[in-house]
Amino acid sequence: xxxVLPIFSVSDFLASVNQTLxxxxxxxxxxxEVASFKVNQGKxxxxxxxxxxxxxGCFMTVWQMRIPIEDGMKVVVRATPKLTPWGKFSLxxxxxxxxxxxxxxxxxxxxxxxLEKEGLFxxxxxxxxxxxxxxIGVISSTQAAGYADFIKILDDRWGGMQVDxxxxxxxxxxxxxxxxxxxKYFNEQEVLPEVLVIVRGGGxxxxxxAFNDELLVREIAASRIPTLxxxxxxxxxxxxxxxxxxxxxxxxxxxxxIVPDKREIVQGSRHSLARIIVRMxxxxxxxxxxxxxxxxxxxxxxxxxxxxxxxxxxxxRAMLAAYDPKSVLERGYALVRGDERVGGVVTIEKAxxxxxxxVTNVSKNN
Amino acid sequence: xxxxxTNLIQDKLAKLNEYVAWFDSDExxxxxxxxxxxxxxxxxxxIEQDLAGFKNEINVIKKxxxxx
Numbered sequence: 001x002x003x004v005l006p007i008f009s010v011s012d013f014l015a016s017v018n019q020t021l022x023x024x025x026x027x028x029x030x031x032x033e034v035a036s037f038k039v040n041q042g043k044x045x046x047x048x049x050x051x052x053x054x055x056x057g058c059f060m061t062v063w064q065m066r067i068p069i070e071d072g073m074k075v076v077v078r079a080t081p082k083l084t085p086w087g088k089f090s091l092x093x094x095x096x097x098x099x100x101x102x103x104x105x106x107x108x109x110x111x112x113x114x115l116e117k118e119g120l121f122x123x124x125x126x127x128x129x130x131x132x133x134x135x136i137g138v139i140s141s142t143q144a145a146g147y148a149d150f151i152k153i154l155d156d157r158w159g160g161m162q163v164d165x166x167x168x169x170x171x172x173x174x175x176x177x178x179x180x181x182x183x184k185y186f187n188e189q190e191v192l193p194e195v196l197v198i199v200r201g202g203g204x205x206x207x208x209x210a211f212n213d214e215l216l217v218r219e220i221a222a223s224r225i226p227t228l229x230x231x232x233x234x235x236x237x238x239x240x241x242x243x244x245x246x247x248x249x250x251x252x253x254x255x256x257x258i259v260p261d262k263r264e265i266v267q268g269s270r271h272s273l274a275r276i277i278v279r280m281x282x283x284x285x286x287x288x289x290x291x292x293x294x295x296x297x298x299x300x301x302x303x304x305x306x307x308x309x310x311x312x313x314x315x316x317r318a319m320l321a322a323y324d325p326k327s328v329l330e331r332g333y334a335l336v337r338g339d340e341r342v343g344g345v346v347t348i349e350k351a352x353x354x355x356x357x358x359v360t361n362v363s364k365n366n
Numbered sequence: 367x368x369x370x371x372t373n374l375i376q377d378k379l380a381k382l383n384e385y386v387a388w389f390d391s392d393e394x395x396x397x398x399x400x401x402x403x404x405x406x407x408x409x410x411x412x413i414e415q416d417l418a419g420f421k422n423e424i425n426v427i428k429k430x431x432x433x434x
Contacts, residue, residue: 155421158420159417159421159422160420160421161422161423162425163422163424164427165427166429167426167427167431178432179431181431185429185431262420265379265417266413269379269382269410269413269414272382272410273403275389276386276389276403277403279390280399280400280403283394283399284396287396
């Protein structure tokens with residue numbers, strides 16, 4: 001029996017090839033360099049993905065593009081291969097991400113410049129975080145080391161807070177959308193947390209690239225709740241960091257920024273008491289010195305008064321002594337008493353003797 | 367409940383600061399200082415005790431964020 005080959009119509013054949021492709025490659029990731037990148041009608045993105053041995057046309061919509069792309073960038077696309085009705089083989093791209101340090105950096109710089117131009121990172125947009133929050137929202141992976149660090153430091157430093165945690169992926173293609181949903185979730189709550197914290201520990205540039213996703217960065221900037229982002233290590237800078245109201249160098253640093261350290265509060269209280277004691281001791285010393293000085297002054301006054309009285313007494317005594325008739329007699333004078341007429345008898349008292357005499361003459365002095 | 371506790375501690379801290387400020391102010395009088403010091407000391411002890419038993423309430427939201 002001879003082999004009978006099936007005869008397809010063109011459309012059927014195209015559909016059959018597409019079915020085979022879909023079965024063989026439901027979703028594939030291909031790495032290559034972008035060439036002939038263009039956007040038509042502001043909606044449709046076309047580019048070629050090439051390497052030294054070949055080139056494939058790619059198609060996607062602008063809404064699927066989460067990072068800026070330009071010719072020459074090395075990227076990885078997640079796509080479905082397809083044969084178009086015109087027989088052209090192409091990739092329908094679902095997601096695209098930069099590949100390699102150079103492309104990651106390039107994409108980062110392009111998006112940074114774009115968002116900076118829009119004012120998303122401007123200091124005027126930054127809001128202060130609450131001094132001591134009662135309710136915080138945390139977006140992180142509960143399995144990540146960065147989250148564990150954040151919670152540990154938070155618990156060590158302060159308590160009494162309601163901490164609502166949205167468990168999301170913080171790495172990989174799904175991460176940005178999950179974080180966006182979590183931000184929306186917190187912002188739609190009836191009672192909003194006072195601050196929204198997004199944390200993730202360190203990783204490679206590729207691991208952290210989720211935090212450079214344009215839609216995520218825009219969602220952070222648009223959050224009604226003030227945001228604090230602590231991603232990676234101190235040297236890592238993400239666009240999410242730049243869009244946040246406050247940037248923390250690490251997840252641990254985020255916890256340090258958000259709450260005071262209760263040990264410092266206790267130390268502060270003890271220090272305050274110590275200061276009070278010093279102040280009291282000083283006041284007691286001052287009062288003692290003042291009392292001593294007042295007493296000394298009182299003594300001095302009493303002594304002075306005493307001296308004055310003694311001097312006065314001495315003067316009075318001297319005065320009295322001067323008035324004493326005996327001292328006059330001692331200076332050679334005499335006290336005459338008796339009948340001062342001629343023939344009368346008088347007594348003459350001198351310092352050492354008393355004489356009795358008869359008056360023989362009385363004459364008036366000039 | 368936790369917000370109330372936090373407020374209480376904040377109130378106590380504010381009160382303690384008031385006492386400290388009084389000791390530094392011109393209103394300071396040795397006659398009142400002993401009583402004020404005793405009150406401040408009691409407050410500092412209370413703050414220390416409150417902080418020691420101060421725990422956060424961590425609640426992982428049940429909602430999944432991997433789909434709309």
